[in-house]
Amino acid sequence: MGKAGRHPVSGQREGDAVSRRPVPAPEQLPRLIPADGPLNFARHIDRYGPVPFRGYGDPRDWRRGVTDMLITTVERSGLTGRGGAGFPAGKKMRSVADRQGRRSGFFGSPAGSVVVANGVESEPASGKDAVLLNRAPHLVLDGIQLAAEAVGAPEAYLCVASEDERLTQRLAAAVSERERAGLNQVPVEVMPVYGSYVASEESALVNYLNEGPALPVFVPPRPFERGVRGRPTLVNNVETLAHIALIARYGPTWFAAIGTPDAPGSALVTIGGCVQRPGVYEIPLGMRMGDLIRLAGGLAERAQAILAGGYFGGWMALPDAMDAPVSGPALRKLGAGLGSGIIVVLPESACGLAETARVVRYLGTQSAGQCGPCVNGVPAIADVLEHITWKRADERSIRWASRLLPLVEGRGACHFPNGPVAMARSALRVFGGDLRYHQRHGPCPGVRHRPVLPVPQAARPPGEQETARGGGRPPVVLGTK
Amino acid sequence: MSHILRVNPIRCDAHGVCADLLPELIELDPWGYPVIESDRMPDALLPHARRAVAACPTLALLLERERRRAGA
Amino acid sequence: MTSVASAGGAGVIVITSSSPIWYITRATGLVSIVLLTGTMALGLLSAVRFDAATWPRYITGALHRNLSFVALVFLGLHIITAVADSYTPISLPDVVIPFISSYRPFWLGLGSIAFDLMIALIITSLVRTRLGYRSWRLVHWGVYLCWPVAVIHGLGIGTDTRTRWVLSLTCACVALVVGLIIWRLAQGWPSNAGVRAASALTLAIVLLVSGVWLANGPLQPGWAKRAGTPSPASVKGTP
Numbered sequence: 001m002g003k004a005g006r007h008p009v010s011g012q013r014e015g016d017a018v019s020r021r022p023v024p025a026p027e028q029l030p031r032l033i034p035a036d037g038p039l040n041f042a043r044h045i046d047r048y049g050p051v052p053f054r055g056y057g058d059p060r061d062w063r064r065g066v067t068d069m070l071i072t073t074v075e076r077s078g079l080t081g082r083g084g085a086g087f088p089a090g091k092k093m094r095s096v097a098d099r100q101g102r103r104s105g106f107f108g109s110p111a112g113s114v115v116v117a118n119g120v121e122s123e124p125a126s127g128k129d130a131v132l133l134n135r136a137p138h139l140v141l142d143g144i145q146l147a148a149e150a151v152g153a154p155e156a157y158l159c160v161a162s163e164d165e166r167l168t169q170r171l172a173a174a175v176s177e178r179e180r181a182g183l184n185q186v187p188v189e190v191m192p193v194y195g196s197y198v199a200s201e202e203s204a205l206v207n208y209l210n211e212g213p214a215l216p217v218f219v220p221p222r223p224f225e226r227g228v229r230g231r232p233t234l235v236n237n238v239e240t241l242a243h244i245a246l247i248a249r250y251g252p253t254w255f256a257a258i259g260t261p262d263a264p265g266s267a268l269v270t271i272g273g274c275v276q277r278p279g280v281y282e283i284p285l286g287m288r289m290g291d292l293i294r295l296a297g298g299l300a301e302r303a304q305a306i307l308a309g310g311y312f313g314g315w316m317a318l319p320d321a322m323d324a325p326v327s328g329p330a331l332r333k334l335g336a337g338l339g340s341g342i343i344v345v346l347p348e349s350a351c352g353l354a355e356t357a358r359v360v361r362y363l364g365t366q367s368a369g370q371c372g373p374c375v376n377g378v379p380a381i382a383d384v385l386e387h388i389t390w391k392r393a394d395e396r397s398i399r400w401a402s403r404l405l406p407l408v409e410g411r412g413a414c415h416f417p418n419g420p421v422a423m424a425r426s427a428l429r430v431f432g433g434d435l436r437y438h439q440r441h442g443p444c445p446g447v448r449h450r451p452v453l454p455v456p457q458a459a460r461p462p463g464e465q466e467t468a469r470g471g472g473r474p475p476v477v478l479g480t481k
Numbered sequence: 482m483s484h485i486l487r488v489n490p491i492r493c494d495a496h497g498v499c500a501d502l503l504p505e506l507i508e509l510d511p512w513g514y515p516v517i518e519s520d521r522m523p524d525a526l527l528p529h530a531r532r533a534v535a536a537c538p539t540l541a542l543l544l545e546r547e548r549r550r551a552g553a
Numbered sequence: 554m555t556s557v558a559s560a561g562g563a564g565v566i567v568i569t570s571s572s573p574i575w576y577i578t579r580a581t582g583l584v585s586i587v588l589l590t591g592t593m594a595l596g597l598l599s600a601v602r603f604d605a606a607t608w609p610r611y612i613t614g615a616l617h618r619n620l621s622f623v624a625l626v627f628l629g630l631h632i633i634t635a636v637a638d639s640y641t642p643i644s645l646p647d648v649v650i651p652f653i654s655s656y657r658p659f660w661l662g663l664g665s666i667a668f669d670l671m672i673a674l675i676i677t678s679l680v681r682t683r684l685g686y687r688s689w690r691l692v693h694w695g696v697y698l699c700w701p702v703a704v705i706h707g708l709g710i711g712t713d714t715r716t717r718w719v720l721s722l723t724c725a726c727v728a729l730v731v732g733l734i735i736w737r738l739a740q741g742w743p744s745n746a747g748v749r750a751a752s753a754l755t756l757a758i759v760l761l762v763s764g765v766w767l768a769n770g771p772l773q774p775g776w777a778k779r780a781g782t783p784s785p786a787s788v789k790g791t792p
Contacts, residue, residue, distance in 0.1 A: 371493070371514075377512075407516070411490060413489070
């Protein structure tokens with residue numbers, strides 16, 4: 001199979017050029033989201049061709065071994081995860097691939113790995129995964145097939161938020177279409193995930209697929225070691241998989257031709273706040289923040305700060321932030337981050353402390369409630385922030401806030417409490433001027449501004465069966481260069 | 482071979498027995514949950530640590546051999 | 554020397570030799586109940602997180618463990634003397650297999666059940682760190698069966714039940730454990746309200762039924778025969 005003849009599914013001969021379609025210019029954007037509307041199956045095949053399997057083994061028969069070529073290719077491309085953690089994608093694939101074939105548990109028999117595509121996107125301010133799954137689902141599905149071949153997984157799951165039933169149906173239909181055309185080497189099950197903010201955390205998803213609740217579990221072992229049914233599991237954001245689908249066709253050099261050395265390639269960002277055209281855009285990593293804002297139509301009013309990285313990122317003060325390169329490593333050095341590509345611009349007329357307090361209060365309700373330091377600590381941070389913002393910003397409260405933050409940071413089973421801590425810390429730093437105003441005069445007029453950062457109104461705590469993610473998502477407007 | 486003391490925050494129920502038995506390394510936060518002072522364990526405290534691990538009512542305190550940081 | 558068993562009336566005359574073994578069995582049985590009660594009380598104190606300046610948390614746990622071993626020693630003596638005593642036809646299999654004895658089979662059987670449970674509890678607790686928390690906890694719930702079964706065994710099989718001081722002692726033990734169980738159920742209310750309410754109801758029912766049984770059973774004359782004490786003739790013939 002795949003040794004001397006043609007690949008059983010893709011029909012490719014070993015050694016063939018991976019893609020017979022013309023390779024697009026590397027600088028041409030967007031890469032992932034088609035500029036001319038959603039791509040259905042036929043148009044996808046027309047534009048990209050069949051899935052470029054390596055042909056070194058059918059993952060349904062995982063004993064044949066792992067295909068190393070794609071993993072090396074992804075490693076050379078420098079692709080990092082687009083789900084927020086930014087872990088090198090190739091390295092993750094390799095850790096899973098190295099473990100496939102091991103016994104799952106003491107009494108288990110040797111088994112293959114599992115691929116889980118994470119499209120749940122439970123951050124309220126993020127919209128990129130929804131856009132990707134609506135406009136270019138087959139790129140994601142290609143990526144799933146390629147990743148499964150690479151890590152030796154005989155099955156895969158595509159997890160999406162349960163509220164969008166139409167999307168779930170469309171994706172299931174897309175999977176069936178590919179099955180009929182013989183394009184799927186491994187079966188893909190589309191899983192609607194009921195849950196909340198923490199449901200899209202890696203270990204929570206695996207827990208959910210293991211017939212448990214969508215709540216994080218104690219790691220180690222991490223999913224790449226023991227995940228779904230005890231098997232090595234690769235959990236990737238859907239955007240990461242879409243990039244893999246392109247890297248497999250056009251190569252790592254093409255991928256890294258844009259971006260920066262430590263953050264290569266393009267990425268989807270969701271920009272919101274006081275810009276003229278909020279929405280999802282695809283940008284080359286390392287793009288200047290000011291240029292991104294211009295891409296989104298420029299500022300709608302005068303702005304004071306930028307939240308980069310969503311509710312797990314941090315604030316940056318303007319006007320300095322305008323020169324910040326939009327990439328994970330660069331933004332992290334500036335005390336923020338890119339996370340899953342969320343940028344929100346805060347107008348001068350709003351109050352950064354009030355926004356932060358509101359978000360931390362929301363996050364407090366989203367704690368899985370399993371760990372004391374989180375379920376107690378995050379609401380305690382919200383308490384002190386609310387006190388500072390709407391009551392009195394006295395020395396004692398500010399000191400208590402700084403003592404409180406390291407008590408909450410890193411003491412949960414998952415990274416969830418680190419988000420509100422980082423946001424609060426950066427707020428106290430960046431909005432120092434506001435803090436002094438609040439100390440002297442009490443709440444500033446900005447606290448009465450309507451909320452800029454989306455916070456679901458009827459947010460329900462985790463463990464309840466339905467997700468309640470109310471409004472606040474930015475409209476899906478796609479920009480191109 | 483050095484050991485690492487960790488707490489499983491999901492299983493921990495703030496009984497506080499560990500802080501009683503190993504006050505050199507474990508303190509309680511304002512809500513009664515353990516804050517482990519340092520990752521390293523001096524060998525002299527090892528028997529006390531083992532006792533604390535056995536005494537935890539929910540088996541949330543873990544004493545592990547230090548292992549190389551795995552990826553992901 | 555003959556003596557009339559304290560629970561016996563006109564029906565059966567139990568002939569005892571001057572062997573002290575029978576007295577040791579009864580005495581160690583009572584002590585076991587007291588020690589088991591103490592162990593259970595300490596376990597409940599741990600669950601309600603009892604803490605005082607002179608009584609830090611870890612003492613409860615350590616004492617609970619050590620007391621359970623002492624209880625096991627006395628229980629062992631109780632069982633060994635009961636088997637060794639040539640008078641009552643209690644043999645070794647009766648110790649672990651319930652209801653097969655010819656001596657007050659039901660009430661002795663309860664003792665066997667309590668003993669089996671206790672062995673399971675102790676073994677799982679010894680290997681707790683290797684067993685894993687969930688499995689250990691599942692078995693440990695068995696204490697809510699083990700202790701009442703042991704008490705009922707004592708009341709039903711004991712020949713001293715009608716003595717005032719034995720009755721008072723048993724009642725004190727029951728009162729202590731029931732009081733602590735109520736404390737445990739009340740603490741943290743209304744979380745898990747359904748389970749707590751069901752447990753409280755079960756507790757009430759068990760107490761009521763036991764009380765009624767006690768009043769109409771062991772405390773009434775003629776209990777020894779009704780409990781299944783074999784007549785002297787059959788005793789002699791028992792292997």
